[in-house]
Amino acid sequence: MKAVATIHGQVIVDQVDQPEVTPSGHVRIRTEYSAVSPGTEMIFIRQASGRKVVMGYSAVGIVEQVGEHVQGIAVGQRVACYGAPYVRHAEFLNVPSNLTAVVPDHVDPQEAAFAGLGAIAIHALRVADLRFGESAVVVGLGILGQLIAQIANAAAYPVAGYDLNAVRAAGMRGYIAHAYHNQEQLEEHIQLMTRGHGVDSVILCASGPGEELINASMRWIRDRGKIVIVGDLATTYSRNAMFGKEAQVLISRAGGPGRYDTSYELENTDYPIGFVRWTEGRNMAEYIRLLAEGRIAVKSLISHVVPVDQASTAYARYGPGSSTLGTVFKYA
Numbered sequence: 142m143k144a145v146a147t148i149h150g151q152v153i154v155d156q157v158d159q160p161e162v163t164p165s166g167h168v169r170i171r172t173e174y175s176a177v178s179p180g181t182e183m184i185f186i187r188q189a190s191g192r193k194v195v196m197g198y199s200a201v202g203i204v205e206q207v208g209e210h211v212q213g214i215a216v217g218q219r220v221a222c223y224g225a226p227y228v229r230h231a232e233f234l235n236v237p238s239n240l241t242a243v244v245p246d247h248v249d250p251q252e253a254a255f256a257g258l259g260a261i262a263i264h265a266l267r268v269a270d271l272r273f274g275e276s277a278v279v280v281g282l283g284i285l286g287q288l289i290a291q292i293a294n295a296a297a298y299p300v301a302g303y304d305l306n307a308v309r310a311a312g313m314r315g316y317i318a319h320a321y322h323n324q325e326q327l328e329e330h331i332q333l334m335t336r337g338h339g340v341d342s343v344i345l346c347a348s349g350p351g352e353e354l355i356n357a358s359m360r361w362i363r364d365r366g367k368i369v370i371v372g373d374l375a376t377t378y379s380r381n382a383m384f385g386k387e388a389q390v391l392i393s394r395a396g397g398p399g400r401y402d403t404s405y406e407l408e409n410t411d412y413p414i415g416f417v418r419w420t421e422g423r424n425m426a427e428y429i430r431l432l433a434e435g436r437i438a439v440k441s442l443i444s445h446v447v448p449v450d451q452a453s454t455a456y457a458r459y460g461p462g463s464s465t466l467g468t469v470f471k472y473a
Contacts (some may be wrong), residue, residue: 142155142157142231142232142233142247143155143157143231143232143449144155144156144157144229144231144232145195145196145197145230145231145410145449145453145470146184146194146195146196147182147185147193147194147196148189148190148191148192148193148194148378149190149191149216149382150189150306151453152452152456153193153453154449154450154452154453155195157195159232159233160233160234162235163206163208163235164183164235165209165210166210166238166239166408166409166411167208167211167236167237167238167409168204168206168207168208168211168220168235168241169181169204169206169207169208169212169233169234170202170204170205170220170233170234170235170236171202171203171232171233171472172200172202172232172233172234172249172472173199173200173201173202173219173250173254173472174201174202174253174254174446174469174470174471174472175196175199175200175201175230175231175365175469175470176197176199176200176257176258176467176468176470177230177456177467177470178197178257178284178285178412179283179284179426179459179465179468180283180348180433182197182213183194184373186456194231194454195226195231196229196230197228197229197230197231197470198223198224198225198228198229198255199221199222199223199228199255199258200221200222200223200228200229200230200234200253200254200257201218201219201221201222201244201250201251201253201254201256202219202220202222202234202472203219203220204217204218204219204220205233208238209271210239210409213238213243213281214241214243218243218244219243219246219250219253220242220243220244221242221244221254221256221425221429222234222240222241222242222256222257222274223240223260223396223421223425224236224237224240224400224406224471228257229450229471230452232472232473235380237407237408237409238404238407238409239406239420239422240406240421241422241425242426242428243429245429245433246427248432248433249339249432249440251439251440251443251446252438252439252443253471255284255428255439255467255469256425256429256452257425258284258285259288259292259425259427259429259431260396260421260425260427260428261343261371261393261395261396262285262288263291263424263427263428264393264395264396264397264418264419264424265289265371265393266292266293266296266344267397267419267424268369268393269342269344269367269369269391270342270367271296271298271341271342273297274299275341276298276299276300276334276340276341276342277298277300277301277340277341277343277344277458278327278331278340278342278343278358278361279293279301279302279303279305279344280303280304280343280344280346280354280358281303281304281345281346281347281348281372282302282303282304282306282309282310282312282320282346283309283346283466284467285346285371286302286304286344286346287309287312287313287316287442287466288317288437288442289344289346290302291316291317291437292428292431294316294317295436295437299334300317300319301317301319301320301321301331301334301340302319302320303321303322303327303376304320305322306462306463306464307322308464309322309464309466310322312442312464312466315441316437328360331361338364339360339361339362339364339366340361341362341363341366341367342362342366342367343358343362343366343367343368343369344369344371344393345358345369345371345374346371346372347372348372348374349374349375349378350374351370351374351375351376351377351378352375352377352378354374355370355374355376355377355378356378356379359378359382359383359385359386362386363386364387365387365390366386367388367389367391368389369391369392369393370390370391370392370393371393376390378390396424397411397419397420397421397423397424398470399412399417399419399420399421399422400421405420405421413417436455442466443469444464445458445465445469446468446469447470447471448471449470449472452470455468
């Protein structure tokens with residue numbers, strides 16, 4: 142089967158073995174679309190050695206086979222799925238049912254393909270631990286930052302967006318009222334939005350050197366506010382600024398509890414809901430619910446739909462100054 146891989150810093154469409162046996166607790170999926178996660182995948186490409194690595198972690202497709210002990214999923218249903226190494230840019234997938242979410246017929250499968258990024262966005266907001274009426278600034282308005290800002294707005298949090306790219310900031314204003322590419326304008330709005338107290342949380346979806354950005358975020362938050370790092374950002378900042386507000390600097394790890402836990406993912410052992418309310422699988426299902434109810438819109442964020450045979454051309458569109466947001470690979 143075809144799969145998108147990187148080797149020696151190049152992207153190739155390679156032939157790899159199909160998953161032939163569907164283990165207990167897993168489902169076999171024929172992929173319709175898989176979504177590019179530009180931040181993560183561009184890092185893989187830049188760091189690629191002579192060992193071939195198949196990329197991707199978020200997709201949607203049709204269930205072709207159901208393993209033993211799988212409940213609530215039937216052959217022929219469309220499901221979204223998330224989480225490498227089970228989910229990849231590949232034609233067929235074997236995925237633990239904990240990492241799937243049933244997609245209603247009226248939901249666009251291209252939007253559903255971003256379920257992995259949707260779960261990451263939702264988990265970032267959970268790490269921020271915002272309560273009704275509390276406010277946030279989302280910095281970095283790529284596809285992930287745009288999802289976080291939309292979901293925060295759907296939850297009725299006062300939210301503002303910030304990106305140095307004026308095109309991305311303007312696009313964000315189609316979903317939330319306040320998005321800026323000028324820092325002074327952002328800071329003026331923070332003062333108005335919070336009556337001078339500062340926002341409850343700043344969510345950083347940017348990458349690269351972090352000192353200047355995190356120190357600025359220290360000024361934007363209220364006393365004892367939170368800074369949540371989602372992007373690949375270096376964590377250097379002023380201790381004095383942190384001490385002055387007793388600020389919390391937090392890391393948001395992937396899509397939620399269960400990620401990287403073999404018992405949850407490979408062995409498909411769910412966490413009791415009374416002890417872990419929001420797992421990565423439940424966060425993914427919430428993303429699908431938001432789409433189904435029309436509370437968020439992702440279609441206009443999809444810049445390109447690329448046949449998987451042409452996948453290597455997609456990554457050239459990303460880079461400094463790029464306004465490209467969402468890209469999905471289409472499978473026959």
